[in-house]
Amino acid sequence: MASVFAETPGEIDIWNRAFDKTIGGVLPLHFDHVAADRVVMTMEVDHRTHQPMGVLHGGASLVLAESAASTGGNLACPTGMVAVGQEINANHLRPKTDGKLTATALPLHIGRSSQVWAVEIRDEAHKLVCVSRCTLAVIPKPAGLPTPGERGLLPWSAISLPTLDETKGQQR
Numbered sequence: 001m002a003s004v005f006a007e008t009p010g011e012i013d014i015w016n017r018a019f020d021k022t023i024g025g026v027l028p029l030h031f032d033h034v035a036a037d038r039v040v041m042t043m044e045v046d047h048r049t050h051q052p053m054g055v056l057h058g059g060a061s062l063v064l065a066e067s068a069a070s071t072g073g074n075l076a077c078p079t080g081m082v083a084v085g086q087e088i089n090a091n092h093l094r095p096k097t098d099g100k101l102t103a104t105a106l107p108l109h110i111g112r113s114s115q116v117w118a119v120e121i122r123d124e125a126h127k128l129v130c131v132s133r134c135t136l137a138v139i140p141k142p143a144g145l146p147t148p149g150e151r152g153l154l155p156w157s158a159i160s161l162p163t164l165d166e167t168k169g170q171q172r
Contacts, residue, residue, distance in 0.1 A: 019067075027063055032102070036075035039068040039105045045096050056096040061121055061130040062088055068105035069117035069134035076110050082145075083115055083136040090132040099124050105134075113138050 015031040016024070023029070028044035043049065043064045051057040066088050073083030101121050109116040114137055121130040 023063060023067070027060060029064060029067060031071075034071060034075070036072060037107060039072040039103075041068045041071075041103045041105075043101045043103070045099050045101060050097075054097060056092075056101075056129070058090065058092050058130075061092065061101075062090055062132065064101065064103045064121060065090060065105070065119040065130070065132035066134055068103045069119055069132075070136065072105050072107065073115045073117060073134075073136040073138075076107065076115060077138055080141055081138050082141050083138050085134065086114070086137040087135040088132060090130050092130050094123075094127065094129050096123060096129055101129060108133075111138070 012031055012034070015034050019025075019029060019031065026048075028046070028048055030042045031039070032042055033040035041064060043060065045056050049056055049060040066085055069088075070083060070085060077083050101123060103119050103121045105117050105119045107115060108118050114135060117134045117136065119132040119134060120128060121132070123129050
């Protein structure tokens with residue numbers, strides 16, 4: 001299980017506390033599974049994620065999708081590199097007024113200079129609400145850009161992360 005970076009409730013809690021210091025503190029986002037080859041997140045649908053008509057705002061779905069893809073993408077990067085959003089698209093397939101959504105992000109391509117992640121967002125009945133594709137540019141960490149650990153964001157400063165290449169072939 002070396003490719004899984006957060007599986008137990010305590011490990012997941014570390015990721016969620018760290019994410020609360022970012023956009024996850026504004027929107028009701030929550031990690032359920034964190035690995036370089038799959039990230040699962042949930043988001044509550046309520047007044048915080050609605051557009052003025054009282055249904056899920058498409059932008060909230062995109063924040064959920066890119067958060068999941070970018071987390072996995074950065075875990076899949078070699079040391080000294082970071083993955084940053086380059087392009088994201090989405091098809092919003094059904095409206096949602098309340099409840100919980102689950103986003104599952106899986107890599108379609110992990111390359112030297114780019115990554116492409118597919119994200120499916122489903123409701124409690126497992127109906128597809130949104131499908132997204134997120135392209136990440138893999139770039140050298142810019143000089144002066146603090147790492148998440150240097151910004152005080154765990155878990156990056158608390159755990160040693162193997163690259164995706166180091167975890168290939170291991171059971172999840």
